[in-house]
Amino acid sequence: MKFEHATRDRLALLPVGVATRHLDQAVLSGSEPPAQVALLRAATVIADPSARWNTTPIRELTEQATTRFAGDRAAADAWLAPRLHATLRLTRSEAADKDLWAYLAMVVAPDYVLWRHLPTSGENSRRTPAVQASRFVGGTSVQAFARLWWAAEMCRDGADYAPVEAACAHQDFLNTALRLDIMDHRPTTLAVLRVVENLAAAGAPRLGDQVNALCKAIGIAGSTLMYEMIGPDELPDDAELLAWIDDADSAPPVPWDRLPDGPDDGSAPTSSVDALTHLFEDINQHLGRLRDRSRTLTSLG
Structure with a gap:
């Protein structure tokens, strides 16, 4: 139900579906902005008056990220994810x-989506670089803002x-x-991350390949091993989470030069x-x- 524009x-x-219809080549390449008037007319207002739905703090974060990480766009993820979540x-x-997320990407900050995900054009490329539509309207693992919020929530x-x-920090x-x-x-999640950090600290060669292989192996092993039994978790404190959400009206802006505090709804057991x-x-x-063994067999062959 639409209460207002x-x-x-x-x-x-x-x-x-509406957002997707407005993602033509001109928008995806950044040559034209999304049709703001049409998108605003199609959007449904959130009735909750809480300050957590204000977009000004999000705009400030994205503008700060583009300034801080102008020379390394991927590095913006590690800075923005916890602050977006908080x-x-x-x-x-x-x-x-x-x-x-479609509204955030199409109406509030389409410029950030383009800045972060627009490919750089090669010198010999004849095609105009364009952002993948999934960065605007895709699932939680690929959409420009959802991927960061969910990374923060899960990690x-x-x-x-x-x-x-x-x-x-590890793409x-x-x-x-x-x-x-x-x-x-x-x-x-925290255990896999710890292994990845140990590999990085040890200067592991071809780190990306090792991380991908490790994740694949852990995923396959997870079909037979009960990780929840090996390392049991505790239920999060939903009351603390909801209290943290309610505090949005009085919370100050997130700090830019230190990590913010998230909801104090319980930590994962260290032993697990x-x-x-x-x-x-x-x-x-x-x-x-x-x-x-594979390298040895290859050299012998």
Whole structure:
């Protein structure tokens, strides 16, 4: 039900089907902006008057990100993800609505989507670079803003966003690991991330390939191993989460030079993360032995 016309000052719900119809080549290449008037008319206003639906803080974040990371667009993910999550305080049910993210990408900050995801044109390329439509209207693992919010939601350890920053610093983890269904289990996510960080700290060669292979192996093993039994989690404190969401009206803007605080709804048990880290390290060592054997056979051949 539409109570009033949507505006760029407040978040609203834009039907993905409508958004998709306005994603022509001109918009995807950045040569023309999305048709704002038509999109606003099609959007449904969110009746909740809470300040958490204000778009000004989000605009400030995206503008700051483009300034800070002008020379390294991918690095903006690690900075923006925890701050977007702490600014846009949502339940998981609310964050699962693609129409919300479509509005954010098409109406509030289409310039950021283009800045972050527009490919650079090669010198010999005859095709005009264009952003993939999924960056505007895709699923939670690819949509420009949803992917960051959900990365923060899945990787935070209660109020601590440090794991989020680490996760988003590794694009292979962000683009591969977080697509696995097993990552809904917090100790599993934090354990995989710990293994990836150890590999990076050790200067592992071809880190991206190793991360992808590790994630594939852990996903396959997860079909027979019960990670929830090996490293049990505790239920999050929903009351604390809802209180944190309600505090949006009085919360100050998120800090730019230090990590914000997330909802204090409980941390993953350390013993569970440790147990799963040990398991995943063993899996990674097994993969390493297989790689070494393959290289040996190749050299002998």
